[in-house]
Amino acid sequence: MNRKHDPFTQALESLRARAEQGAFTPGAPVVIIEEARRLGLSPTPIREALGWLCGFGLMERAPMGGFLAPRLDPALVRDRFAFRLFCLETSLNGLDRAHRSVDRGSRPSSVRRSLADHMLRTVRSTGNAAMVDAYQRVDSLLGQLAGIERQVFPNIDEEAEALVRLFKQSTNSDLVEALTAYHHRRMHAAPLLILEAEAGRDLRSPEF
Secondary structure: OOHHHOHHHHHHHHHHHHHHOOOOOOOOEEOHHHHHHHHOOOHHHHHHHHHHHHOOOOOEEOOOOOEEOOOOOHHHHHHHHHHHHHHHHHHHHOOOHHHOOOOOOOOOOOHHHHHHHHHHHHHHOOOOHHHHHHHHHHHHHHHHHHHHHHHHOOOHHHHHHHHHHHHHHOOHHHHHHHHHHHHHHHHHOHHHHHHHHHOOOOOOOOOO
16 A cells, blocks of 8 residues: 555644644544544544654543543743743854855745744754754644734734844844744743634634
């Protein structure tokens, strides 16, 4: 069987993308039958994929069986933003501007995707595989709030565009200062981000 079209792989890729995009309301059950119908699969690969996603923190097992979208609390969200900032600060402090990775490929689909790419390349530039893995896991979990951020921060595109410019043109110290403000803004807004997410409002895929 072509691995790309294997039912488990199909279920895993779809469910992971939806979880990372915040398509599931925190604390709400994920209905296996509905997901199976959506993908045209049997419930078995859906259940297996959801179990696999539990290992990445993108799903939780319900006490009475089944699966839930992960619950959120302000302290956890703040810690995740703080950890992402720590990885970026550590990476930038270990690099000089001349060796900072610059995007010379095709233009990303949006300025927010461009910012995400710049941040990931910065961490990868350290060559520290453990840090890159930890960063990507936390960043994946924070992606669940990306669509909600757009509701809470009306100027989110302008904010991302300013940071992208700093990645391309500024000194590391200026960039660290801007990234700190960017993350602290979200850390302070953690309770509001969670309230919006749990209300299940506008849970369409974020425009990356």
